[in-house]
Amino acid sequence: MSQNVLLVIGFTWPEPASTAAGNRMLQLLDFFKSKGYAIVFASTASKTELSLNLDALEIESKSIVLNDSGFDTFIKDLNPKIVLFDRFLTEEQFGWRVSENVPNALKILDTEDLHSLRKVREVSHKKGIPFSTKTWLQEDITKREVASVLRCDLSLMVSTFEMQLLTQTLKLDQSLLLHLPFLLGNISSVEQESWLKFSERENFICIGNGKHAPNVDAVLWLYQEIWPLIRKALPKAQVAVYGAYLPQQVKELHKPEIGFLVKGWAEDANKVLSHSRINLATLRFGAGIKGKLTTVMQNGTPSVTTSIGAEGMYDGLPWSGAIAETPIEIAREAIQLYTCEKDWLEAQQNGIVLVNELYNKEKLSERLAIVLEHLHQNLEEHRIHNFMGSLLGHQTMQSTKYLSKWIEEKNKKE
Template sequence: MFRVFRRNPERLPGKSVLIVDCNFPRPLHDSGSMDLDALIHSLLRQGCKVSFLALGEYFLPREQRDRNAREEYRAFGVTCLTPGDDVASPGWKGIEEALQQIGPKLDTCIPCRVSCGGAAYDRLRAAFPVARMIFYACDLHFLREERAARLAGDYTALKAVEVTRDNEFAIMRRADATLVVSSYEKNLLRQELPEALVVHLAFPRPSAEGDGWDARRDIGFIGNFGHRPNEDAVRYFLEHVWPDLAVRMPDCRFLIVGAGAPDWLTEWAEKDARLVVLGHVPDLAAVLNSLRITVAPLRYGAGTKGKVLSSLSHGVPCVMTSVAAEGFDFTPQLKELVVADLPQDVVDAIVALYTQASRWQMVVRHGRDLILQNHTPEKLDAAVAQLLRIDAAGR
């Protein structure tokens, strides 16, 4: 349940909102940006006056700043706080000046990620003493780091996880609310941090009606390689799943979509004509509407996986690991068809969906139903509207 917000007369009218992250979202490049972009547009639809502070811009030389993203959001009506084009790297001094421009009567402040907006939490609270503070955790960083460390058997990294967890929990205790993108992580925080108010936001994805089973071919993976779990997933798939799958489906290609493909992957593709590295694709729908299946063989990570959302919203079944399936309210029947962890089980699930039209069509229907029930702009707007009524404790 949400606490009802009692308007503080010291706040500016009109629901003024400041979002603080390292960089401007780039929704054509990564899933996290798509989520943040959806949040920004939901706030705008509800009449909020939205400002965005890109902390990283204040530490970059002029030529490396993301002017294109800045101008795009300004065109939508977002006030973009960045250094002037004639200013070098002003660092924290420039950030403090930007906060002063907004003034102390801000209604809502949304710092994003423990390592970005979260790192500036004390400065933001000092600058906006009466603002509602909503921490947008994105995925739980400590959970992702812990899983990576355990997978690698890296006990030094496990010690570092404790620092990340302590930092995330400290912000969550002080914030008026914490946003997460996964129902799994909301339930986890209920157990680990019962004193914090945690809200799950189910973000939408663009959807499209594509061709049927018989007009599609090949399987694909979607993911930006700047996100380390994606590189690990592709390498694992190529080493443990693809050899058997390539034999059982000799006419099938494996298409990999995402910016920043590592050199080893490009070299692998040069030796295997059925492995196609497409790199960044501006129009993801065009690729999804040609694929018969996508895969999400993630061995670690956190949050709700955008690659799964995008696939299902375009009517493409996705075979995924248990990690990739976290946070989705799959029916037992759907889970049995698309979730697999052992390499042989992954191969069997892909072959069954790829070769059986009736099974493929069943998963498409179930996937679309799930998207329509939980991941629509209307659902997001309703949740954000309640979020803006949460009482601010001023902690």
């Protein structure tokens, strides 16, 4: 292959039609293709019927195996200029092999979100205790994830909140991080003119992948405590719940008699979103930024969500709808937006501003390109200054490396 090779080590095969993470990965693949990179996407996961057709994008697919030195030969022969780890778990498993076999390759971690933050928030929610950064700092998963960040040359962060958490609370060097949210095209005036008007839309929508614990909890909370309040004020209203891989406990909530409709996976999410009047994103825990919330903005649909739902997404600009915390507050805001065209139109315009100012593909792509060029030209110096990263890469700290080697030898004897 040519010198400009990007190797992506995926935690899963990307599913842009069903997950925000899949869309995020597709945006990064598009960026590197636009820069002339030959791309190889490797993963230990199994493909699904919703997996992206990488062949159609002229991206090579490679199945890899954990704890297998065959990966060493593969990556030496490939000799990538950049290795992109999809979430910290792939860096834990393969990062040391990358460093040993292609030491000059630029190592980038796409965090998607801080998994440790999401996990600790989920545990805190289930225990009924407030989340605190003190609790987050004490968890092993936090230490593992931050260690991955330090071992990489650059980590891509989608959320302004998570950027602040790493730079202000943990005092990580800003040069190791890049705020890079979703790379979206501007919403043009032509697109806006094609949107259905307030009077042409009806009902509510709730959308999210069923494999994602925050989404399942959001639907259950909506059904149990929020929807009865909305339905009481709007007795003819309906809410449609969409998402791939919805679990049985969600499917059983399908109750047409109360206007609660569980639809499952939407083959065309934009179509169902563009016909809905209000999106409900009743998230009680989670991390990162929410692809469903930028997607609804791209379809001119206001959202009612929580502070967790909107976290790291609006940078002090007016939200595209309303942010509320309790069932009563969420229901009140949803009813107001649903019935007041003036407020609805203002929320829609706020969404246009958010997408065009904070998620501008051209500006963000330029930001990434400049940082990558600087790192390529100054990689040795960059790594010298990242002493903690060098320390974590030292042989005395590489427990995952030696565990992997032990597992490999054990597998050979069985």
